[in-house]
Amino acid sequence: MATSPHTERSTILLPPQMLGSVDYYAAIAAFENVVVDTSMRFDKRFKSTHRTTIADANGTMMLTVPIVRPQSLSTALWSDIKVSDHNAWWNLMMTALRSAYGRTPYYEYYDDDFQQLIGPHAAGMTLMEFDRQLDMLVRRLAGITSNVVYAPARTIVDGDVADYRRKPIDFTHPVAYYQVRALRHGFISGLSIVDLLFNLGPETPLILRDSI
Numbered sequence: 334m335a336t337s338p339h340t341e342r343s344t345i346l347l348p349p350q351m352l353g354s355v356d357y358y359a360a361i362a363a364f365e366n367v368v369v370d371t372s373m374r375f376d377k378r379f380k381s382t383h384r385t386t387i388a389d390a391n392g393t394m395m396l397t398v399p400i401v402r403p404q405s406l407s408t409a410l411w412s413d414i415k416v417s418d419h420n421a422w423w424n425l426m427m428t429a430l431r432s433a434y435g436r437t438p439y440y441e442y443y444d445d446d447f448q449q450l451i452g453p454h455a456a457g458m459t460l461m462e463f464d465r466q467l468d469m470l471v472r473r474l475a476g477i478t479s480n481v482v483y484a485p486a487r488t489i490v491d492g493d494v495a496d497y498r499r500k501p502i503d504f505t506h507p508v509a510y511y512q513v514r515a516l517r518h519g520f521i522s523g524l525s526i527v528d529l530l531f532n533l534g535p536e537t538p539l540i541l542r543d544s545i
Contacts, residue, residue, distance in 0.1 A: 344493045349464045352385040352525045356505040359544035362477045371434040372485035385525040389433035416463050418456035437513045440536035476538045508543045
């Protein structure tokens with residue numbers, strides 16, 4: 334466990350994320366208990382539930398999973414939102430990941446794991462379930478042992494909770510790690526956790542620990 338005053342509490346409350354940033358997973362790893370709030374209202378400005386940023390040959394690149402527009406923008410929760418099948422996005426996403434990370438040390442070790450989740454079967458799934466499955470995979474590959482549950486925030490009975498649903502995580506800091514294109518672009522921080530996994534593989538837990 335980290336010694337930051339922010340992490341002296343046992344539970345952190347987070348928003349759902351799709352392949353969240355290194356900071357997001359450093360925060361998860363730092364807490365004994367993590368609750369991902371499934372009761373947050375849908376807000377189209379909140380993009381990180383279905384978008385994530387990677388690094389390719391040209392710099393940063395956004396990966397997007399298209400979603401089905403809810404019938405009511407005012408009452409929908411993120412847990413109501415479903416994944417669209419628009420433009421066979423899964424092919425575009427896997428191609429982008431392969432292009433960006435095919436030459437990294439660990440891409441070939443993890444590629445099959447991601448292909449099992451990023452495919453046509455994801456269309457029609459709730460976005461929350463899609464994010465949860467990717468999150469479970471990431472935590473397994475990153476060696477994160479925190480107790481993570483997807484549940485409404487109201488189910489938390491302990492009042493001493495670090496709530497980061499609507500504010501940036503402010504107790505982490507970027508730690509430079511090996512990136513395959515660092516000679517061209519320099520170190521790029523704030524990327525999806527997949528950047529760290531594909532570049533450093535089993536050393537990922539060390540970077541997450543040092544980020545606190």
